[in-house]
Amino acid sequence: MRGLKAIFGLLAAAAALAGPAQAAPWTVKREQAAAEARFLASDALQGRGSATRDEAIAAAYVAAQFEGFGLTPAPGQAGFFQTAKVIKPRLQGEAKVRIDGVDVAGAQLLIGPMGDVGGKAVVFAADDVMTMPAAEVVISTSKASPLTVGQTAMSKQVKLLILKESFLTKGLYAAQGGTDMASYLEGTPQGVRTAVATLPAEAFERLAAHPGASVDLKLPPMTRETAITTNAIGYLKGRDPKAGTLVVSAHLDHLGVRPNGTIMHGANDDASGMVAVIELARAFTAGKPPKRSILFIGYGSEEIGKYGSTWFAAHPSVPLAEIVAAIEFEMVGQQDPKLPKGALFVTGSERSTLMGALKAHGAPVAPDSDPAQHYFERSDNWPLAQAGVVAHTLAGWTTTPTYHQASDTFESLDLTFLTGAIQSMVSPLRWLADSDFRPAWIAGGRPPP
Known part of the structure; x- marks a missing residue:
């Protein structure tokens, strides 16, 4: 027994000299x-x-x-x-895109703004999205992906982005169940949100060939749900x-x-x-x-x-x-x-x-x-x-x-x-x-x- 006590005493002394024990490294399982x-x-x-x-x-x-x-x-x-x-706003009808005061048949709203928006159309054709102008209305013929173009338009605070209708945009509209309207926090400023709409190919090409046209997006009445x-x-x-x-x-x-x-x-x-x-x-x-x-x-x-x-x-x-x-x-x-x-x-x-x-x-x-x-x-x-x-x-x-x-x-x-x-x-x-x-x-x- 004395021998064991001596050994334990030596171990305790060695531990004291070594300083406090280090915690084992944590392992994520x-x-x-x-x-x-x-x-x-x-x-x-x-x-x-x-x-x-x-x-x-x-x-x-x-x-x-x-x-x-x-x-x-x-x-x-x-x-x-x-x-x-x-x-969460909900549209009670269809949004309308108008070019020089005339409704465009087949226009589809993908992302809705806080209210009616519009202005003079500027055509953006470059593949480098960062060269997009900070215009009120942008008609994009760029080869960049619609997602990238849309994100850039938002960062540039474009009010309305017009894209050509495609299989991709139709799929997005169907997947999200219609127009994606801008929700907002109660009691906070609603801020600026870029609206994104598509036009059928013929109407889109006609608009892209005439920059400077007046383009307006008109929203129907809305209800507002609280979540x-x-x-x-x-x-x-x-x-x-x-x-x-x-x-x-x-x-x-x-x-x-x-x-x-x-x-x-x-x-x-x-x-x-x-x-x-x-x-x-x-x-x-x-x-x-x-x-x-x-x-x-x-x-x-x-x-x-x-x-x-x-x-x-x-x-x-x-x-x-x-x-x-x-x-x-x-x-x-x-x-x-x-x-x-x-x-x-x-x-x-x-x-x-x-x-x-x-x-x-x-x-x-x-x-x-x-x-x-x-x-x-x-x-x-x-x-x-x-x-x-x-x-x-x-x-x-x-x-x-x-x-x-x-x-x-x-x-x-x-x-x-x-x-x-x-x-x-x-x-x-x-x-x-x-x-x-x-x-x-x-x-x-x-x-x-």
Whole structure:
């Protein structure tokens, strides 16, 4: 017995000399990530349509995970949910496109504006979409994809974009169940939204040959439905109340169910990002609390206008000045083959010092691969960035082959990449949560409010 006591004594002394024991590296379990993604992208959640009961169920699931890990409601909140009202207009008839005061037969409205719009038509024919003029009405004959042309028109604040009717535009109209009208948050400015309409080939060619024509879009009467969008928010209190707060987020919603009954499961977009947030919350609650506090968030209604994140930015759980950085995970279930193996790209990476700091501490991050696509402005980081917070999105691949397609199912996910992507961010984010480093905007990088 004395011999054993002596041995134990020597072991204790050696441990004391070695200093405090180091926590074992956290391991993200593939089976847990798979189970979460499988549920969020399941038939049961019906595609998690924005501001629907299915989105609310997804939020309840995420909140239950947060609570189970030991997260608490955010400061000043009674529970794990933040809700906002979304107003959804519905047309009570057909919209009309008029050229020089004459209705055009066969015109079809794909994306509706807030009200009647019009102006003098400008023809845009270039393949480089960034050369599109900021005109009131643009007639696009560009060979660029309609999606890219439409996104550029929105960024240029074009009031009305006219495209030639095609198999693609007809399919989009059918898939979305008619005109996609602009919803908006109750009590907030409705802003500017580009209307997109198509014309039959003959009418389109005639208009394209006569730039300067007066083109007007007239809307029928509308009704307005009220829906609720839900953010799920969990809070991990840090050791130092003066060190600030990090935001780690993804969006809960996707495109719901199409009128033909097709479920848009949204496994990569963005069940994969939500899994990343859940698993990072699991990792950070398993050990010693970090120096900085962390808000883990699942935003609602990203797909119809980033409404959950917009509401949060206007009603933050902590003062915006206390938020050191915000990191959104978007579509991390597949990897762009053009990226280095295992890498995530950072939208708007050139705008701040955040990417360089994360990379210096082991994050496999890469610069924004295509700034011309404006990915920085198209995800839930944007409302916080507009409010001055250094906020970026990490993504594996943006416009994947399954993007906004019925094929974006659980089976399409690369679980090895998904698990590895989450794993790769545990240590860099732990460093950020324990450090004194505060990322900053590079000159000219901060977006205007």
